[in-house]
Amino acid sequence: MEKVKKYFIILVLFFLVIFISGCINILPTLEDDSIAPGKGRLKIYLTDSSGDYKANDSETYSAVYITISRIEAHIAGDNEGDNEGVEGYWIILKEWDEGDISAKIDLIILKEEGISLLLTENELIPNKYTQLRLFVTKASVLIETKSKENKLIEVGTNWEPVEIPSAYQTGIKLIHPFEIIENGDAVLTIDFDAEKSIIKTGNENNGNYKLKPVIKVVTNIFE
Template sequence: MNNIPKTLIVGIFASVALAACGGGGDGSSGGNATGSVNVQMTDAPSCGFDHVYVTVSQVRINASSNAGDNDSGWTSITPAAPQKVDLLSLTNGTMATLGQATLPAGQYQQVRLVLAQNQGNTLANSVVVSGTANEQPLATPSATQSGLKIIRPFDVAANSTVDLVLDFNACKSVVQQGNGSYALKPVITATPTAVSGIIDGYVAASEAGATVYAEQNGKVVSGTVADSTGHFVFSTLVQSSTNGNYDIVIVQANETTGIITSVPVIVGATTRVSTADQPITLPVSTANTVSGTVTASATASLRALQTVSAGVYEIASANANLDTGAYTTSLPVAAPMVGVYKATLPIGLSAAAASAAQYTMEADAASGATQSTAVSIAGGSQTNVNFAF
């Protein structure tokens, strides 16, 4: 995957078409008081792609979480022309501004991200597989019609502007099909910056390109990529007082996993886990693979979890092939290096020896059903780690 470019703001300037706002008494207040919402987009790192392009044609907002496509109460932010954005340029604090709208003051529940359609050889949505040069179509059947649905309550106060960031997890969202083509199975979250803070850190410059995750309770909340200097930043994490502290998980090919637990986030503040002068440096590790199949109709995603004394952490993920159900993922054999956050840096890391080469593979079906099994890669790669739903 390409290194992330220097921080920039990609302006997608929108003309705003206002529908009747509020709708159904499901959150918006009456009267003439208004505020504004400014919608931006960022991305978690992607697995195996140099580019993941999507073309945004509209953002829709409604006060009701149950509002249908043709119900009242929608406010639309519509670019003058659909804008093609490379999601993989939107990491490490980089944002694309999708537009701004004026809304009645109140609470809003639903956001929809509407994508343009691919038209023949004109690709609105596409991927470039790492090591190749050609764009391949990315199928987005529902996104081009009703939009990608995100349920996330947020408040718009009178005479104020809410910055709402859509975090598009490309790694979990792009799925391969049996014929080698790709489809979008969107994983997107929305976070108002008014309730968020920052986690900032460095890995050694030799570990540039490492994937860094912010996790809670063993699930990835956000992800980024360490830049050419080893710097990484999470700019829109919800404050710890709302959802609890975060765990920072650092993953790099042929290196040991690094885990820093119990990292707090304070609104408007920056929590540092390491600095350029004292970066996190991880030892090398051999890697083995885990592969198998999942019942294809399950439309499943896979997570490789590792347990240490402090908890359970997601180390890697993969989507099962939509047609064959096949999956594979690469994992480090060495024991993860783990440390507990402290305000005085550096944070010491030590090997969790009992966890070396020990993983739990979890398969999550689209229906919500989950299966898991313990896997050891101490003796080599493991095949036929299969799941049947």
């Protein structure tokens, strides 16, 4: 009888251990939000807080797409910060492969939906940084045409290409000094003004579109 009782207790304990183990395995794990020792964190968002997206009196942009290939940050050198004897240099924060759908962004959607889109999140060495560099490889617009009486004539179905001048093909420099501190967070927002950044050249009915970036960078949080 004692033997049976002993085996019964062992069996109960065995199943109890299995049950507890199963419960532990199904518990949700918390995402690790810690920063690596000796590093700080940088998050960069993209938004558009511009206005009515008018190309001219009769044309309005119903979509403005840009394609981003890379974003970089410039570490301050000895003439730009406190790093004696160190030259400034660029580092790549993120690169997008050609054809990556996440690199093609409609700025108007960001505006209409009130979205700040996370472009990149990086852990960086604590330092002063002087600027960002944004590489835009393609841009296009969709046009909605209205009469002078503000009556809708045509909703665009063809994408109009936007020329990117050679000066911007090597990156759009965004001068905005910021600092990364150890175990701290810096959060920047790139505010890309689509309405002011797309310029129509030529006549109203048969013109071309050109990119002339109007962008500001805002520091949201630094701690």
